[in-house]
Amino acid sequence: MSIALSIQDVHVTLGHFEVLKGVSLDAEPGTFVTLLGASGSGKTTLLNVIAGLQQLDRGHVLFDGQNVERRPPRKRKVGVVFQSYALFPHMSVGDNVAFPLRAARRPSVERRKVVQEMLELVDLAGMVNRAPASLSGGQRQRVALARALASDPGILLLDEPMAALDKQLRERMQVEIKRIQQQVGITTVAVTHDQAEAMTMSDQVAIMHEGTLVQVDSPENLYRRPVNEYVASFLGEANLFPADRGGPLALDAAGQATGTAVIRPEDLVVLAPDQLGDHWRVPGVVRLLSFQGSRFRLEVVTATGRSVVCSLPPHTDASALVPGSEVILGCGAPDRVHVIHRSDAGDALEVAA
Template sequence: MSVNVTFDNLTVDLGGTRILDGVDLEIPAGSFVTLLGPSGSGKTTTLNVLAGFIERSGGHVRVDDKAIDDLPAHARNIGFLFQNYALFPHMNVGENVAFPLRARKIPAARRREMVADALRLVQLPDMQSRAIRSLSGGQQQRIALARALVFKPALLLLDEPLAALDKQLREAMQLELKRIQLETGTTTIAVTHDQIEAMSMADLVAIMNKGRLVQVGSPEEVYRRPADLFVATFLGEANLLPVSGGRVTGFRHAAATSRAEGIGVLRPEDIQIRPAAADDTAPGKVELSVFQGNRRRVTVRCAGIDTPVVISAPPSGVAAEVGDEVHLAIGVDRVHVVPAS
């Protein structure tokens, strides 16, 4: 069973400081939502209010349109995966996964079945007798996830679940978490400050800054059409170029897509290096060219533009070495304009 979640004008004051400032957010049943933002933006506080670990100062939290403000944490039917996994070292794998079932007084025979099912879900079957200390970081993360899901919660909360893993394992686990969420259908909310992680897993990304919700949308929407300069610069690299009269400074041929005045957001992959000048190109000189495996990151200085333009080019595309004169073109309808302030 999946549930929807609603934050209605949620506020939290701690020690005289406003940590959450009027957060309004609707999370559809069965969706995977990431709360994304820098440290101190309020994303973990939002998660902890939902879990019942922190009291709200104002507003309401609803699950399936029923207020849960006064429910204690243990009565909310929520699975929680902590950043440090919080596994019990004196218990083996099976005992760790079964812990929530014991607390709910599930009979022993049924507990064994449910533990086996949870371990199969995370692709670690037949590991009930293994010691926690004998597991790798990735295995511990899966065991903690199995424990959070074993009692079939209506809602799963993940607090920086992949922060302790190395890059390669973290990328693999992003896909694994998404697979498990799709298989179970459990409404899932994850906190992260990693943009790639958020966009890889989520159906919806909710971006927070200074206790406020700045923008909510699909990963592609928040990346391609950021609401403001904060979102534009927080989500990956962006070239920020003044727009006046619907045209981009330095690229007078490039039309703005959303407003005639402001700052144009140009992602590096939306600028191409052309082999020759044309009516729709702007000249420039290569200042830096770095091979990065799946792309070549090229920095170009163009006349009339105060800051260098960053381009993400195919590694086997047009040659662009330091000192080369090049010609830049912008992809059609790729200039999204945000307010300058």
């Protein structure tokens, strides 16, 4: 059973601080949505609103079209995995997983059967009688996941699921959680500040910034077509140049700009003197060249002090690119340049002011 989630214009104030300022979000049944944002952007609060652990001032939360904002957490049929996993320390792994079924007064035969199924799902079949304290971090997380899924909830909520794991385990568990989510086919909302994690697991990523959702889109669209400069520089490295309708402008023509061009480092190339032509280009001085395995990362400073980052293929002959040498960068893939036009709303506001 998997539900469609709809959040409509939710406002939450904690003390005097407006944590959520009118957030709306929709998720189709079975999709994996990640709330991605810096700390303090309100993403965990939004998760708590969905779980029913946070009262909202205004707005609606709908599960399959039904208002649930007045429903207490225990009646929402949500499965939550907390950052700390919050396993009951005095219960065995099996009892932890069986807890939601016990709360629902299911018979013990069914409890045992579901515990077995759930532990098999998360690959911990032999661990029924172990104490949570005797498990490793990754195992604890999987127990928490099994417990959250045991009562067949309509939606799964993950609060910073990888925060307590070390880096290697993190990458494994991202794949593992995605597998389990797809196998169960459950609508899932996760919270993270790690963009790689968000990209690996999610169908949709919702970028949060200071209590609002800035953009909700697939990971690729977010990267290729960010709606504003914040999203562009939040996800991956981005070079922002002044632009008009036609594309990026030369740096000395910034005054005519009507928008911002986003050019990713991998779309920039170093131009040889005979390649110049009349294409768009940026002259600059090499500040740093570093080899990072799958690429060279070249950092160039323009005459106006702007820092530009360029990725070069790992087999590039980089001997000429010593710090201090002058280079000219061009765009290798003009069709992939994304221009953020200043929104009409923004202009209107400026006029009004």
